Amino acid sequence: AGDGFLELALSQADRLSAGMDRTPQEEDTGDYLSARLLSCFSQVSLTDNAGEVPKLYYKLTAIEEDPFPVALGTAQASSYADLFGAFIGELGGVSKDTGVWAYIASLSSLLEKYTWCIPSSTYRTEPDISLFDHAVTTAAIAQSLAVYHKTQRGLPGSGGQYQQKFLLVGADISGIQNYIFGIEKSHGAGVAKLLRARSFHLQALTHSVILSLLDQAGLLPVAKIMDAGGRFVLLLPALPSMRSLLSKFEEEVQAWFLETFKGRLALNMSHSVELAEADFSVDHFHKKLDILFDHLEERKLHKFETVLMAGRPPITAQYEEDFSAGACAVCKVNAVSVEACARYERQTGKSARLCSLCEGHISQIGRRLPQVETKFAVFSKLAGGESVPLFGGIGLAFANKVDRKLKGALDIVNLRDRGHCSYHAIAGHLPRFEPGDDARWAAEGRRVSPEDSTAPDTPKTFSQLAQEARIPDGTGRLRGKAFLGALKADVDNLGMIFGVGLGAKLSVSRFAGLSRMVNHFFAEVMMDMIRREAQFRDMYVVFAGGDDVFLIGPWHQLMRFAGTLSTEFGRYVAENKDITLSAGIFIAKPTLPANTIARNASALLDEAKQYRRQGRTGRSKNAVTALGVTAGWEEYAALIQKGVWL
Numbered sequence: 001a002g003d004g005f006l007e008l009a010l011s012q013a014d015r016l017s018a019g020m021d022r023t024p025q026e027e028d029t030g031d032y033l034s035a036r037l038l039s040c041f042s043q044v045s046l047t048d049n050a051g052e053v054p055k056l057y058y059k060l061t062a063i064e065e066d067p068f069p070v071a072l073g074t075a076q077a078s079s080y081a082d083l084f085g086a087f088i089g090e091l092g093g094v095s096k097d098t099g100v101w102a103y104i105a106s107l108s109s110l111l112e113k114y115t116w117c118i119p120s121s122t123y124r125t126e127p128d129i130s131l132f133d134h135a136v137t138t139a140a141i142a143q144s145l146a147v148y149h150k151t152q153r154g155l156p157g158s159g160g161q162y163q164q165k166f167l168l169v170g171a172d173i174s175g176i177q178n179y180i181f182g183i184e185k186s187h188g189a190g191v192a193k194l195l196r197a198r199s200f201h202l203q204a205l206t207h208s209v210i211l212s213l214l215d216q217a218g219l220l221p222v223a224k225i226m227d228a229g230g231r232f233v234l235l236l237p238a239l240p241s242m243r244s245l246l247s248k249f250e251e252e253v254q255a256w257f258l259e260t261f262k263g264r265l266a267l268n269m270s271h272s273v274e275l276a277e278a279d280f281s282v283d284h285f286h287k288k289l290d291i292l293f294d295h296l297e298e299r300k301l302h303k304f305e306t307v308l309m310a311g312r313p314p315i316t317a318q319y320e321e322d323f324s325a326g327a328c329a330v331c332k333v334n335a336v337s338v339e340a341c342a343r344y345e346r347q348t349g350k351s352a353r354l355c356s357l358c359e360g361h362i363s364q365i366g367r368r369l370p371q372v373e374t375k376f377a378v379f380s381k382l383a384g385g386e387s388v389p390l391f392g393g394i395g396l397a398f399a400n401k402v403d404r405k406l407k408g409a410l411d412i413v414n415l416r417d418r419g420h421c422s423y424h425a426i427a428g429h430l431p432r433f434e435p436g437d438d439a440r441w442a443a444e445g446r447r448v449s450p451e452d453s454t455a456p457d458t459p460k461t462f463s464q465l466a467q468e469a470r471i472p473d474g475t476g477r478l479r480g481k482a483f484l485g486a487l488k489a490d491v492d493n494l495g496m497i498f499g500v501g502l503g504a505k506l507s508v509s510r511f512a513g514l515s516r517m518v519n520h521f522f523a524e525v526m527m528d529m530i531r532r533e534a535q536f537r538d539m540y541v542v543f544a545g546g547d548d549v550f551l552i553g554p555w556h557q558l559m560r561f562a563g564t565l566s567t568e569f570g571r572y573v574a575e576n577k578d579i580t581l582s583a584g585i586f587i588a589k590p591t592l593p594a595n596t597i598a599r600n601a602s603a604l605l606d607e608a609k610q611y612r613r614q615g616r617t618g619r620s621k622n623a624v625t626a627l628g629v630t631a632g633w634e635e636y637a638a639l640i641q642k643g644v645w646l
Contacts, residue, residue: 013142035122039069044501109423133513139222148237166275172231181595193366212392228519229546268299328355466590469554485558489583490548580622
């Protein structure tokens, strides 16, 4: 295919991505220089309060600097010249030595950093789609169009707008919480690292599935529409060969997950939703998305159906592991591996009865991830040595720098900054002792276990986090209980927000943008809150991303953080009362098993979701349950103040 063919595919994709979903502008927000991007959250309405939601806009700034929407006048004070100058300054640093995939990924992460806040169109349209979201969805559509017509002949845009040319492929992991917290050891120096390692391992697993599928399909990573919280959505060409590949691929995924995790984790897939060009219109796209998500929910009720229906028994000879050395002391599921135990002892000087999977979590992910010099996660089929095995023969390794030696990698993920390779925020904060903390602990009379250290940069154990909950009275004595708090929170009515919240405006670009911005709050904005505020640095982030979060920390600090989290979330979503957060807070002794803590926090979150206010509005959810009380966030601050006074 010549350049004209590719230009035609790109032109048609541009029209499908945004040209079919632009809505008339209701009010004057300025010309293309003074117009600013309208917050996607200002567009959401689940009740009759559409007129009450303020229209807020984004300033022209890098996404990590200020992602909160503001009044139009404030947003207009920011400058395109400054934004463009910063973009050009970083563009020259994009590496060209590590292959096409790495270059595209680097460019995409840099574009997200600087074009997330630029409206894709301002001429007589509502400026509510960012240039970044328009660009990435256009690229996804163009790729599928080009591949489809290169195989099926014809030109992009030909064959009628109702010809099925696209496949909407979705997948999500179920069993996440049980897997992360499914450890036998309840407390001590290694538990916090292990929980964080398992959380990161799940993110890496999802990524390896995407990489493996796209590698087998011969497609670029622009096919990814959404990837957050263990769920992803891809746009692929609807070719017979692709359908055959997807069926085989799903069977491989199910077999691998069943064998590797013994049924504790499952990746559920849907690849039967077809789209024609007409289905990208706002009249049709939301219906296709509903079908995809309904099918994914149905697949959760039929885990491993593909391999089981093919005749594979739930328990096979492959599970007949050698348990002569006993079961793993951490997971109690897999057999002890002599090789894994030897590796662990060489690295730590300590002995432990571990399986290969748990040893990899502790020795490789848990050890390398917190290190400041660890800047890149490398996904490669060539990985060896200390690589962590993932799906499809892909290995995960960590690197301090990127050079030509990594050119064969499927993906190189920057764990710290955008603009150089792919970018994925590490939604995990590990509280550590800071210089002077050992002296402070001694002066305040905090209890120190003989096996635990308070040296600078040492991760705090759960027992030490609980000790931080005690309040010094200024006389060398402490008051209060040394308890932990566990907070589980998620966005209320997320399915409705995507399903009906945008009404007749939901398009592929708006779906991608809304998903990305929700994930950004939990994976990055919340993390910045924790790192920036000294009072919140003892919040241990087990997982955060998609639309939910799980934190563990000193109980009364965590309760204060919950109120701040709710307030900042409201500000982030343009003060839209239809987009809310609910939470459950469980208070426990630090010796309680992690899985018990998680189970109780989840139950309290469910209680908060049942909350309904009295009066005319009768709004439900948007609440928190803690200490046996369920209250709306509007009451929570006053209750916390009463608790402080008492």
